[in-house]
Amino acid sequence: MNTNYELIAGLEIHAQLSTSTKAFCRCPNRYGAEPNTLVCPVCLGAPGALPVLSKEVVKQATKLALAIGAEIHLHSRFDRKNYFYPDLPKGYQISQFNHPFATGGELHIAVGTSVRPIRITRAHIEEDAGKSMHLADGSTVVDMNRCGVPLIEIVSEPDFREPEEAGAYLTSMRELLRFIGVCDGNMEEGSLRCDANVSVRLRGESELRERTEMKNLNSIRSVERAIRAEMQRQIQAYESGGEISRQTLQWDDQSGKLTPMRAKEGSNDYRYFPEPDLPWLEITEADIDCERELLPTLPAARRKRYREEYGLHEEAVYLLASDRAISDYFETLLVDGRAPAIAAAWVQGDVQRILNENAWDFTEFPVSAARLGGVIDAVEQGRISRNAGRDLLRRMMTDTRSADEMISAEGMEQLSDATALRGIVRELLERFPSELAKYREGKTKMIGFFMGQIMQATKGQADPNSSREILMNELDHSN
Ligand SMILES: [Zn+2]
Structure with a gap:
């Protein structure tokens, strides 16, 4: 032109x-x-x-x-x-x-x-x-x-x-x-x-x-x-x-x-x-005053707050502030003191994925902010893993119980007790002597093999961080 x-x-x-x-x-x-x-x-x-x-x-x-x-x-x-x-x-x-x-x-x-x-x-x-x-x-x-x-x-x-x-x-x-x-x-x-x-x-x-x-x-x-x-x-x-x-x-x-x-x-x-x-x-x-009082905080002001006070990146700022229902939902998640970046990641990632898969509008999303909040808290407190939390949220599409109820009813609590984990690790090292020998010869990828075995033995409930720490300790110090 x-x-x-x-x-x-x-x-x-x-x-x-x-x-x-x-x-x-x-x-x-x-x-x-x-x-x-x-x-x-x-x-x-x-x-x-x-x-x-x-x-x-x-x-x-x-x-x-x-x-x-x-x-x-x-x-x-x-x-x-x-x-x-x-x-x-x-x-x-x-x-x-x-x-x-x-x-x-x-x-x-x-x-x-x-x-x-x-x-x-x-x-x-x-x-x-x-x-x-x-x-x-x-x-x-x-x-x-x-x-x-x-x-x-x-x-x-x-x-x-x-x-x-x-x-x-x-x-x-x-x-x-x-x-x-x-x-x-x-x-x-x-x-x-x-x-x-x-x-x-x-x-x-x-x-x-x-x-x-x-x-x-x-x-x-x-x-x-x-x-x-x-x-x-x-x-x-x-x-x-x-x-x-x-x-x-x-x-x-x-x-x-x-x-x-x-x-x-x-x-x-x-x-x-x-x-x-x-x-x-x-x-x-x-x-006019009456309508002014009813007016919600507008997208531009919300974006400014998300960017400047919460430190969210631009993609999250736009997604979370462009729709009233999503924005209000996100802000409800923050009421109990949850970290904005963590709440934003759940809404932007897991929730959005579920909406896309079902071709839902946000207003059709069946999990309230209070229930998703329960899932986020359980993950952040280390009671369940991030993957278990993701799974829990998906099951909430058809299950109306709260996160706490579902976790305790189904024994989903993450295993982070050091004594119990150490016992499991020692047992595995005895059960797989040749894999242990390979590790000792310098094949560090065997760590992944043992982590897999720990998860299998605990049905995915082992806390990955403590498991890894205990595994490394046992691999390097046991005979
Ligand atoms: Zn008419």
Whole structure:
């Protein structure tokens, strides 16, 4: 790519809020139901039907605004955004235009080793439209179940200078939305969608050139690919003496091609005007404080603590802080004073392996932090070996007893009694005279043979460290 040019890109993220009902009616907010079964006169826009804003929507929007450090406006207003489209039965979408719910804020992204903030312009509340489905026979059908599903639209400043930065931002935003429980972030089901604004300019230029908008970016990878493709197209146009006109492009993930959808509308084309059926959205400082108290410690703050206070390495820091359930589980393990590095190794290693083998989400993991804590303690106190602990954890998938109960009921205690171990070692040396002779001739690998025999004789319960010490002592000092 021509490196004389730099990218100027911004993202608009639409996140469906995880509320129980739609934004302005009592229809359930649920994905995957039979088409056109979750509808009512309000969300279908029947004449005279009046919208009523759900309180849950305001709570979730507040949480998001707090999490990105945006300023929440105590008075915001809904507007009608008018346009004609088959999946929009009302002929307008309820959105916020001149008086959005929140403005400002930022989100930090990590690309390579550098972390930098991306500025956020605004976050406003709006409703989703229905969904057109194009059938194989060429006809198009419409499902209105999605009409009126609450969305928060988060608009970034044009702060991205590399396609990867846009991908990193989307990754961070999805993680944050999930972490605070306001959106499930499922891009395949469309609960998180993304549009990008792209322009390029020669390095050193201060004016912005014309930008295009890309719709339909339904994965993190397609955001990066589409921005890269559009960046290339614009550079080629300028280099061959052409111009870029403002337009909306459709990204096709299969072919990797961009096709023009329509000349980009200006906001005038939407004839925005205040929604006459809804009052101003009023929120108080007390309402905001209430949500602030409910907000969990966010991923960025957790990562800082894991890195700086616990001294965990980066891989563990990212794994343990990117998902609320995993992070809370890990922190519960630390409550009884367990060492962070040891608890992290169990969650990152053994627990993760079990999840992968079963294709489980973390929330499906059946062993509570208290029970895994019992396993960790038994290993750390030397009562069972690390291998026995690993085995115990696996058996807990189907056994509901605590680690202590399982260890004592099955006599799993590790054998570390020196007298007992010495007896076993002496017996083995007598039983295998030729192996002993080989060791005496200098074949040190016979140590491994005898360790194996000790483990076999004790059914794996011998403490490996004390066994080895006693074995070496007996090998070198007995006759
Ligand atoms: Zn409805």
